[in-house]
Amino acid sequence: MQTWCRLATMSPSLPLRVASIISAVNAAGHTLGGQSAWSPQGENTVLQAMRTTRFDVLGVSRTYLDFYLGFGFILSVFLVVQAVLLWQLSTVAKTDPQRVKGMVAVLGLGTLGCSIVSWKFLFAIPTVFSAVLTLCLGLALFLAREA
DSSP states (O other): HHHHHHHHTTTTHHHHHHHHHHHHHHHHHHHHHHOOOOTTTTTOOOHHHHOOEEEEEEEEEEHHHHHHHHHHHHHHHHHHHHHHHHHHHHHHHHHHHHHHHHHHHHHHHHHHHHHOOOHHHHHHHHHHHHHHHHHHHHHHHHHHOOO
């Protein structure tokens, strides 16, 4: 009971800061993981085909691996932007928790969607990051509503 009372009086700022750090760590891991064209299976025919199959798109020649890495780095950029926005929201939440509710709800739904997609198509690490991020945002939203 005492823990619940402490939780109910907590500011939404703390879970938003935690979410920001999780997003930044996720961005770092995602970026470092994409530094080399690797495969957990080692060199294989699929990776070779991704490197060598070229095609023209709007006047530039690209491989499938170019697209794969490019979309991965775009995701890293968005994870950094998310980390910065969450940190800024945590600052606003300290003084006006009601003001951040809508933005936290949208980010929470987005990370819930990422959790589902990660679980369905990827593997444990991105799924866990997305799920913990979703929980932090859910807690922040709950605390903002209570404030």
